[in-house]
Amino acid sequence: xxxxxxxxxxxxxxxxxxxxxxxxxxxxxxxxxxxxxxxxxxxxxxxxxxxxxxxxxxxxxxxxxxxxxxxxxxxxxxxxxxxxxxxxxxxxxxxxxxxxxxxxxxxxxxxxxxxxxxxxxxxx
Amino acid sequence: xxxxxxxxxxxxxxxxxxxxxxxxxxxxxxxxxxxxxxxxxxxxxxxxxxxxxxxxxxxxxxxxxxxxxxxxxxxxxxxxxxxxxxxxxxxxxxxxxxxxxxxxxxxxxxxxxxxxxxxxxxxx
DNA sequence: CCCATTACTTACAAATTTGTTCGTACCATA
DNA sequence: TATGGTACGAACAAATTTGTAAGTAATGGG
Numbered sequence: 124x125x126x127x128x129x130x131x132x133x134x135x136x137x138x139x140x141x142x143x144x145x146x147x148x149x150x151x152x153x154x155x156x157x158x159x160x161x162x163x164x165x166x167x168x169x170x171x172x173x174x175x176x177x178x179x180x181x182x183x184x185x186x187x188x189x190x191x192x193x194x195x196x197x198x199x200x201x202x203x204x205x206x207x208x209x210x211x212x213x214x215x216x217x218x219x220x221x222x223x224x225x226x227x228x229x230x231x232x233x234x235x236x237x238x239x240x241x242x243x244x245x246x247x
Numbered sequence: 248x249x250x251x252x253x254x255x256x257x258x259x260x261x262x263x264x265x266x267x268x269x270x271x272x273x274x275x276x277x278x279x280x281x282x283x284x285x286x287x288x289x290x291x292x293x294x295x296x297x298x299x300x301x302x303x304x305x306x307x308x309x310x311x312x313x314x315x316x317x318x319x320x321x322x323x324x325x326x327x328x329x330x331x332x333x334x335x336x337x338x339x340x341x342x343x344x345x346x347x348x349x350x351x352x353x354x355x356x357x358x359x360x361x362x363x364x365x366x367x368x369x370x371x
Numbered sequence: 372c373c374c375a376t377t378a379c380t381t382a383c384a385a386a387t388t389t390g391t392t393c394g395t396a397c398c399a400t401a
Numbered sequence: 402t403a404t405g406g407t408a409c410g411a412a413c414a415a416a417t418t419t420g421t422a423a424g425t426a427a428t429g430g431g
Contacts, residue, residue, distance in 0.1 A: 133389055133416055136305050140284060143304075146351055147283045149358030154278055156419070159271045160264060172378055180267075181260050183420065188379060198364065208428045209377040219361050226357065227270050229350050234273030237343050240322065257386055257419055280389070296408055307390065312409060332398045333407040 152197045157182055157190045159227075162199065162216065166224060169203075169215040199223075276321045281306055281314045283351075286323065286340065290348060293327075293339040323347075 127134055141148045153159055157179065164170060164178050176187055191214060194200040199220040205211040216224075251258055265272045277283055281303065288294060288302050300311055315338060318324040323344040329335040340348075 128416065131390090131416060136280065136389085139305060140280070144284055144287065144355075145358035145362065146287065146355040148362060149354045150274065150277065150283060152358075153274065156260065156264070159274060160268055163268065163270065173376095176378095181263060184379070185381095185421085186419070189419090198361070204378095207377095208426090209375085210379080210427080212378060219364065222361075223354075223357060226350065226353050229353075230273045230347075231268075231270040233347060233350065234269035234276075237322070237346075238269065238272060240343070252386065255386060255420090260419085297406095300408095308409070309391085309411095310389070313389090328408095331407095332396090333405085334397075334409080336408060 152199065153223075155190050155193060157186055158194060161187070161190055161194065162220065162223075162227075165200065165214060165216050165220075169213045171211065171213045175214065276323065277347075279314050279317060281310055282318060285311070285314055285318065286344065286347075286351075289324065289338060289340050289344075293337045295335065295337045299338065 137151075141151060153162065160179055160182075161175060164175055170178070172187070172191075175191075176182060176184060179187070191200060191202070195202050198217055201215050201217050203213050203215070205213075261275075265275060277286065284303055284306075285299060288299055294302070296311070296315075299315075300306060300308060303311070315324060315326070319326050322341055324338050325341050327337050327339070329337075
């Protein structure tokens with residue numbers, strides 16, 4: 124993780140913005156490098172830690188763990204531990220996260236539709 | 248800004264993910280600390296630099312400039328400079344950005360609806 | 372006893388984002 | 402000539418996120 128300072132301007136601004144803007148709040152919850160990718164993989168049902176790791180190109184176990192923990196705290200992912208050895212843990216979307224799926228898909232469509240146009244603009 | 252390294256793992260991962268996931272791509276475009284706040288303020292029409300600055304609590308001129316530049320590069324905001332002294336510049340949403348508005352509003356509703364629930368979970 | 376498997380941890384380092392503090396150009400007005 | 406308003410830019414520092422390279426625990430199989 125890297126714990127955050129309690130009284131930095133940075134932290135204060137983040138809190139203030141999140142409190143005042145539902146949209147920013149919503150986007151923050153899905154705003155880590157690998158979060159959306161993880162959530163997408165879980166759209167079709169439960170997956171084990173190792174399955175996620177193998178399906179997400181380039182992610183390290185540390186990053187996967189961190190992002191899953193945050194998603195869990197945010198109430199978007201449910202973690203289930205089985206009392207087995209070797210360990211078995213799986214992850215699935217919560218109801219709250221399911222409600223986001225249709226919105227994601229619109230966003231995704233928007234991204235696909237405008238990617239080329241926007242990419243051209245960016246490359247200027 | 249702070250230019251980015253061309254060949255860091257970090258940068259490489261970001262590129263790869265953006266290329267492979269329209270959703271992540273879409274979210275990246277609105278993913279700075281102040282971006283959504285800025286976009287929201289522009290929903291009802293053009294605003295000048297100073298108007299944005301005064302309406303967004305806590306933002307510095309530097310941050311406002313940076314985020315506006317990125318939004319402009321991303322094709323979400325249009326910048327208009329008037330040849331006057333003192334300088335006058337205004338900003339408005341582009342068509343592409345307008346298309347996002349209905350999606351934002353769903354996301355925002357989702358945020359509002361689940362904020363309490365999720366906040367409780369987070370505070371555990 | 373040694374090894375393999377799975378889902379993590381920990382300590383550390385590098386990269387990136389944000390914030391602070393100054394400074395600039397321009398011209399009308401005092 | 403000094404001042405003021407507007408929209409930035411630059412240099413630097415602090416905070417935060419991301420990546421690297423190691424471990425660890427528990428247990429069945431050899």
